[in-house]
Amino acid sequence: MQAENPDVVIIATGGLPDIDWISGAEHCTTSWDFLTGAAPTKESILVYDGTGRNPAMSCAERAAVAGAQVSLVALDGSFGPEMTYSEQVTWKQRLYDLDIPASFDLLLKSVQESGDKLQVTFANEVTGKQVTKTVDQVVIERGTLPADDLYQELRAASANDGVTDIECLLAGKAQPGSETSNAAFQLHRIGDAVSSRNIYSAILDAARLSNSI
DSSP states (O other): OGGGOOSEEEEOOOEEEOOTTSBTGGGOEEHHHHHHTSSOOOSEEEEEESSSSHHHHHHHHHHHHTTOEEEEEESSSSSOTTSOHHHHHHHHHHHHHTTOOEEOSEEEEEEEEETTEEEEEEEETTTOOEEEEEESEEEEEOOEEEOOHHHHHHHTTSSSTTOOOHHHHHHTOOOTTTTSOOSSOEEEEOGGGTSSOOHHHHHHHHHHHHTTO
16 A cells, blocks of 8 residues: 555545444344344344444344344433434334334343343343343344554554544644645544444545545
8 A cells, every 4th residue: 555655545444343242242143244144034033222323223124024023122212312313203113013112221231042042131221120031033233343453554654643633624624734745644544444433424524534634
């Protein structure tokens, strides 16, 4: 890459599913694998929504349409807080149409084998009480962790140590050092390469950054 002698390098390498924090993660299916068909659909499925965005509902819908017995469990205290209002209404209607029960305020604690099924343990965020559910399959949507190996590799060679000035970014002003003749390139990252967000945030990152370099 450096052989191209760039002035600016923008890293948009995305992220990978964030499930390693779960005790029993090896028994879980990521929303990515479930939606792409890389994992089979079993008879009873619990979909855990740790983001309040669209993917968990997409998983629940796919499972229900496939004929599975589905339940949706969410960390948030209400349905889809990270969705737009129109998305919330559309998905709520779909939830009712498919007769998918939903539970809220539940923090996933562990997943363990129980015979030929999986026992899922939660803690109620309001009462602190433990809640357990037993199903055939657990599908997890918890966003992503940055796939930032390339970004970290390039930081030392960059003029700005990979730091994006947020105030300049939001104001549409040039990033510090963008007008210097320093031979080193500026390094920035956008979207899920920074943190887990939706595609609209990544596009906005790119548009703002392009106007501030």
